[in-house]
Amino acid sequence: MCAGSLPLEPTDRVECLAIVAADNDASLSERAQNTLLSQPIGAILAALERPDADQRLFEYCAENCVEKPGVADAFAVNSACPTELVARGATHLTPVGIQALLENLERFTSDDLVVLAVAQAPGANPEQRALLDELEKGVMSETEIAEAAKEAEPDATRRVTLTQKIAKMNVVQRLTTALKGGREERMFLIRDPNKLVQRSVLQSPRLTETEVELFASQTNLSTEVLRAISLSRVFMKSAVIAKNLTFNPKTPLDISLSLAKRLNMSDLTKLCSNKNVPETLRSFAQKLHRKRKMGAGGE
Numbered sequence: 001m002c003a004g005s006l007p008l009e010p011t012d013r014v015e016c017l018a019i020v021a022a023d024n025d026a027s028l029s030e031r032a033q034n035t036l037l038s039q040p041i042g043a044i045l046a047a048l049e050r051p052d053a054d055q056r057l058f059e060y061c062a063e064n065c066v067e068k069p070g071v072a073d074a075f076a077v078n079s080a081c082p083t084e085l086v087a088r089g090a091t092h093l094t095p096v097g098i099q100a101l102l103e104n105l106e107r108f109t110s111d112d113l114v115v116l117a118v119a120q121a122p123g124a125n126p127e128q129r130a131l132l133d134e135l136e137k138g139v140m141s142e143t144e145i146a147e148a149a150k151e152a153e154p155d156a157t158r159r160v161t162l163t164q165k166i167a168k169m170n171v172v173q174r175l176t177t178a179l180k181g182g183r184e185e186r187m188f189l190i191r192d193p194n195k196l197v198q199r200s201v202l203q204s205p206r207l208t209e210t211e212v213e214l215f216a217s218q219t220n221l222s223t224e225v226l227r228a229i230s231l232s233r234v235f236m237k238s239a240v241i242a243k244n245l246t247f248n249p250k251t252p253l254d255i256s257l258s259l260a261k262r263l264n265m266s267d268l269t270k271l272c273s274n275k276n277v278p279e280t281l282r283s284f285a286q287k288l289h290r291k292r293k294m295g296a297g298g299e
Contacts, residue, residue, distance in 0.1 A: 010043035011050070018047075018057040036060065041068055048074035048081075058085050066092055073097030079104070083111035090117035095125040102131060105200045109175045134196045135171055142167075144193060151220065152187035162188060175200045183211065190215060190225060198225050202232070209238055216244035223252055230255045243267055249276045256281050265292060 008016065017039070020032035047057055048071065061071050062085045072089035075081040076097030086101075101108040101118060108114060119135045140148070145167055153159040162184055169177065171194060178189040178200035190201045201207065202225070212235050215221060229235050230245055239262070245251045246259040247270075260281065263271060271277065271285040 010040065011047040014039050014043045014047040015050075015054055015057050018060040019054055021060055022056045033060075033064075036064070041065075041070070044068075045070045045074055049078060051078065051080055053078065053080050055080075055082065058082060062088050073100070076100045079107055083107070083114050087111065087113040087117040090114070090121050092123070093118065093121045094123045095128060098124050098128050098132075102128065102196075102199070103203075105175060105196070105203050106179050106205075109172055109179065109200070112172060115172055131196055131199075134194045137171055137194050140167070140192060144191075148188045148191040151191060153184050158184070171197070179204050180206070182206070183208075186211060190221060193222075195222075195224055198222065199228060202228055209235075209241070213238065213240050213244055216241045217248055219248060219250045221250065223250060226251045227255060230259070246281075247271065247274065247277065249278065253278055253280060257284055260285055260288065265289070268292070 014036070017032045017036045021029050021036060023029045023032070044061065044065065047053060048061065058075065058081045062075070066072055066075075066089040072086075072092035073094055073096045075086045075089050076093060077100040098118060098121060101114070108118070115135065119132050121132070124132055145163055149159045149163045149166075153162050166174065166177070166185070166188060174189060174192060174194065174197045177185050178192075178197050181189075181204075183206075186201045186204060186207060189197050192198060202212075212229060215225060216229055216235075226245060226248065229241065230251070235241050242259050242262050246256050246263060246267075248256075251259075256277070257280070260268070260271065263285075268285055268289050272282060272289050274282060
């Protein structure tokens with residue numbers, strides 16, 4: 001009936017046809033499949049974008065049109081799509097789909113097949129390729145583990161246990177632990193040299209604002225971590241996180257200059273005389289302080 005004259009929206013028709021195409025009745029299935037071949041790609045993509053899209057639609061597209069522009073990306077973007085189908089379409093991913101997975105590392109790392117397939121995806125842009133190449137890194141060095149453990153766990157006995165645990169992990173296991181582990185693991189893994197592991201810590205649903213406040217103030221974290229914090233709308237709602245980033249001499253200058261405008265007069269006064277921050281930031285703070293004091297307003 002989906003191939004008939006019922007007044008269905010194009011996206012509804014596509015999904016209905018995919019369901020019928022999976023029917024056990026060979027004749028009915030063949031008719032639906034033949035009709036699907038004539039459906040516009042725009043309608044197929046719109047149907048694939050639905051958060052409640054039927055799994056049979058994803059399966060049909062994986063078998064018959066995953067190479068068409070946008071289909072593999074739709075698999076990656078829509079969390080309703082089974083991860084094994086994302087892996088099957090990985091060679092056709094563009095930067096759009098790859099970025100969607102990198103921004104949802106919990107889903108990305110939930111299936112080793114997805115990780116392996118996307119790591120080799122030819123459609124990654126240079127920045128994404130650099131991140132995906134991080135998956136090839138092995139375990140952390142003994143020095144890196146020792147330094148991270150010392151910062152993450154002050155108790156010597158628990159530190160040994162934590163060190164032994166993480167020393168045995170490969171990259172994917174560290175990614176998973178960063179997302180799902182406890183505070184000690186996050187405090188440890190935010191110092192992992194692997195940028196994807198660092199991102200996983202910041203994407204952890206268990207991460208607290210207090211932890212991010214601490215990260216933002218620490219000078220021994222990578223500039224990539226500090227920049228990632230500054231790019232998060234959720235994190236930057238916090239005045240404390242914004243202040244800590246501004247006062248952190250490790251924060252990239254373009255970020256600290258922008259954040260300085262958010263400081264109140266008391267904190268701005270402190271920044272003016274802070275010898276640890278770059279001279280450019282201190283000069284900017286002094287100029288901003290004078291203007292506010294004169295009643296000219298912020299810049």
